[in-house]
Amino acid sequence: MRLKSSFWVAAYLRRLQGEGIFAAVRRRGAEEAGAVFVKLALLDGNALLFAPAPQTSYDDAHPTDRAFVATTAEPVGEDVVENRLRRELDFDPDAWIVEIEDKAGRHRLDLAKT
Helix, strand or coil: CCCCHHHHHHHHHHHHHHCCCEEEEEECCCCCCCCEEEEEECCCCEEEEEEECCHHHCCCCCCCCCCEEECCCCCEEHHHHHHHHHHHHHHCCCCEEEEEECCCCCCCCCECCC
16 A cells, blocks of 8 residues: 555655755645655756656556656756646646755655666
């Protein structure tokens, strides 16, 4: 069974803050199963966006772990990330947005194997 989104986000924020990485919930989504998007602002006008990995990227050994994929290979302008987030919220109004601000680009997410 997968953790509720609200519980996962709270634990994720605690983990980041424990490592001195600033992060905050920018938008609360559905408590039970809202998709979680993570914006990583690099504090130079660029950012990365991490989206939930597709179901096909989960292996049989760990089917309940949350995994993420980067939506671009390289950092892009924050306006590009914001436009993508707007489109995601239009499609799924129950989604969460977590925003991290870190010059070093630390996010501590489990990324899906491609």
